[in-house]
Amino acid sequence: MTLLTIVLMALITFTTRYLFIHPRLPVRLGAKMAKLLSFSAPAVLxxxxxxxxxxxxxxxxxxxQNPYLISATLAVLTAAKTKSIYFTMFIGLITFVLSRYLLSV
Amino acid sequence: MALSKKKARWLMARKGFFDMLPLNLAVLPWGILCGSLAVQRDFSALEAILMPLIVFAGSAQLVAIELIANNASLATILFTTFIISSRHFLYGLALRDKLKVLPTKWRYGLGFLLTDELFALSSHSKSFVGQLRLIYAVVAGGSFYVFWLLWNVAGVIAGSYLPDLTHLGLDFAIAVTFIALVIPTVINLPILVTVIVAAILSVVFKLMAFELDLVAAALIAMYCGYLTDRFQHKHKRVDKPDDNDSLDETHNESSSDNVTSKKHSSLSVEDKL
Incomplete structure (x- = not known):
C-alpha cells in the first residue's frame, strides 16, 4: 500500500514539473505572460x-531572541553587499550557530 | 579564447557542479531528516529510498511520511502532495518556451530534475539554450538529484540512532541558501516589490494556515512586480515618446532564443562565465 502511494506521489510531482514544458500542450505564452513569469523566481524562492x-x-x-531573525538579517546584508553565495552561507550559518548557543545559555 | 569543444563542455559541467554545490550541501540536514524520519515512522528501507529516488521532493516527502504514518487516506496524501508541488507549474510555465523545443529525452530528464534549486539557477536569459548550457543544467540538476539521494540514504542508515531532528533548526540552512540566491537578483524596483510582497504575504498566509500559502503569495507578488514594471514603462514613455515598447523586445528575444537552441549552436564559454 505504501509502495503504491509512493508511486502515485512520484507521478504527481513529475506531472507538476513536466506538464507545462510539454510541447503539445496547447498553451501559448504572450509577451505579457512572459514578463509576469519573469518574476516567478524571486517570488517563489x-x-x-x-x-x-x-x-x-x-x-x-x-x-x-529569535536566532533565525538575527542570522537572516546578517545574511541578507552580506548577500546584498558581497553577492557571494558561499560567503553569505558562511556568515549566516556561523551567526545562526552562535546566536542559538548564546541565546540558550 | 578558442576552446576545443570538449574542453568547453567540461568547463560547463564543472561550473554546473560548483554552482549547485552550496545547494547540495544545504539540503544535507533536510535529506537526512527525510531518510531517518521515514525509518522512524516504520517505512521499509526500500520504501524510504524509493521516496527520494522517484518522488524527489523535499517538503512533499516530509509531509507525506507523516501522513502515511498517521494512516491518512490515499486521497489526502495525494491531494497534499499536489498542493505542495503545485509551485512547479510556475517553473514549467516560466521555462516553457526554452524547454518545449528540446528533444524528448532532454525534456523528460530536465523536467524530472526541475526542482526549486535547479529553477533558482535557471534565471539567466539564455539558460538551457545551446548544448553547453544544457550540459550545465543537467550537471547542476543531476548532481542535486545524486546528493539528495545520498543524504536520504544516510538518513535511512542512521535512522533510528538519530534523535528526533524536527526541532533542531535545520531548516535555516535552506533559508540562508535561498537568501544568498535571491538577494543578489534584486536589481530593480519591480523585483524589489515582488520580493517584499512575497515576503509579507507568505508569512501572513502561513499564519492563517492557508494550504496554498506559497503559491498564492508568489502569484500575487509576481503580479505586483509586473504592475510596477508596467507603471515604470508608462512613465518612461511620457518622457520619451519614441521609446520602444519593451514588452515587444522581450517577446522577440525569446523567439530568437528558440531558433538558436534548435540549431544547437555551441556558445563561447566566456559568454556564460
Missing part, C-alpha cells in the same frame, strides 16, 4: 525562505 525565519510552530516570531 522568497515565499519559501521568509516563513522559515518568521514563523515558528505556527506563530509569528519577531524578536531579538
Amino acid at each position: 522568497t515565499a519559501i525562505w521568509v516563513p522559515i525565519i518568521f514563523v515558528q510552530q505556527g506563530e509569528l516570531s519577531v524578536s531579538l
